[in-house]
Amino acid sequence: MIPNEFDYYAPATLDEALRLLGERAGEAKVLAGGHSLIPLMKLRLAAPAALIDLRNLRELRGISESGGAVRIGAATTHAEIAGSDLVRSRAPALAQAAAEIGDRQVRARGTIGGSLAHADPAADFPAPMLALDAEIVVKSLRGERRIAAAEFFRGLLETALEPDEIITDVRVSAAPRSAYAKFPNPASHYAIAGVAVALAGDGAVSAARVAVTGAAPAAFRAEAAEAALTGKALGAETIAAAARAAYDGRELLGDIHASAGYRAHLISVMTRRALEKLTA
Numbered sequence: 001m002i003p004n005e006f007d008y009y010a011p012a013t014l015d016e017a018l019r020l021l022g023e024r025a026g027e028a029k030v031l032a033g034g035h036s037l038i039p040l041m042k043l044r045l046a047a048p049a050a051l052i053d054l055r056n057l058r059e060l061r062g063i064s065e066s067g068g069a070v071r072i073g074a075a076t077t078h079a080e081i082a083g084s085d086l087v088r089s090r091a092p093a094l095a096q097a098a099a100e101i102g103d104r105q106v107r108a109r110g111t112i113g114g115s116l117a118h119a120d121p122a123a124d125f126p127a128p129m130l131a132l133d134a135e136i137v138v139k140s141l142r143g144e145r146r147i148a149a150a151e152f153f154r155g156l157l158e159t160a161l162e163p164d165e166i167i168t169d170v171r172v173s174a175a176p177r178s179a180y181a182k183f184p185n186p187a188s189h190y191a192i193a194g195v196a197v198a199l200a201g202d203g204a205v206s207a208a209r210v211a212v213t214g215a216a217p218a219a220f221r222a223e224a225a226e227a228a229l230t231g232k233a234l235g236a237e238t239i240a241a242a243a244r245a246a247y248d249g250r251e252l253l254g255d256i257h258a259s260a261g262y263r264a265h266l267i268s269v270m271t272r273r274a275l276e277k278l279t280a
């Protein structure tokens with residue numbers, strides 16, 4: 001399929017990209033890895049009048065650590081995140097999620113900023129974003145905003161991002177005791193259900209965050225599972241209790257890939273598998 005005609009820009013700086021997007025807000029889209037936007041354009045489900053390609057913006061790439069947070073530039077690819085020693089040691093749930101996205105080609109082109117902005121309900125990153133208490137940094141000509149992950153994901157393909165804003169980077173809290181497990185769609189590898197867990201404390205769990213993606217229109221925290229973990233040693237009994245509590249009775253997606261009931265079951269199984277990674 002052939003997309004509609006569009007103007008193409010490849011600005012050299014973020015300021016130039018923001019100016020172009022500001023001038024054409026509502027009719028232009030930024031282009032990152034193109035793995036979600038280009039298929040939508042080819043199917044004519046999206047028809048932006050202009051594309052602003054982020055490919056030359058080196059300032060949007062890279063991974064660093066400061067003050068207990070890991071900062072990831074929005075145009076950093078899934079493969080770079082999966083292969084980063086810093087992310088693997090400081091935020092393993094995020095590295096594990098990145099490593100399981102799609103296939104090698106998707107991971108080589110797709111970016112964290114593109115994935116977050118697209119907000120596919122079956123995307124992997126929303127779960128580690130919630131579990132690692134991420135902040136999404138966005139800029140426009142109007143200035144900078146920092147949006148907590150809990151506020152960012154609003155629903156099916158819907159986020160708190162305004163049409164003139166570009167995600168510049170993502171900051172996740174360091175959580176060495178974190179993990180991600182998913183049940184993938186065997187064809188695309190999108191999550192049918194994926195669970196990220198992040199635990200504080202060296203022995204007994206002093207605080208827990210458990211987040212689910214793939215199962216509902218937007219990712220959510222499994223607070224009953226968090227309560228089942230808090231204050232406990234991470235043994236088989238605690239893990240079983242958290243897994244049982246992870247599905248809280250909310251309405252889930254049911255589609256050709258999996259019924260709502262099967263997704264409820266998978267939330268429990270993926271919670272157990274993610275927690276078991278932390279006992280290995």
Ligand SMILES: Cc1cc2nc3c(=O)[nH]c(=O)nc-3n(C[C@H](O)[C@H](O)[C@H](O)COP(=O)(O)OP(=O)(O)OC[C@H]3O[C@@H](n4cnc5c(N)ncnc54)[C@H](O)[C@@H]3O)c2cc1C
Nearest residue numbers: 032033034035036037102110111113114123124167189190
């Ligand atoms: C075959 C296949 C399998 C896949 N499997 C998985 C999977 O298993 N798990 C998973 O999570 N994902 C999967 N994906 C999606 C993949 O991760 C995409 O890369 C991702 O969803 C979009 O990232 P992108 O960089 O390609 O963004 P693009 O396609 O370029 O852009 C997507 C959207 O985000 C906007 N955007 C991009 N960057 C920014 C920015 N910095 N600021 C503001 N807006 C921005 C664009 O305007 C557009 O609306 C798969 C995709 C394909 C094609």
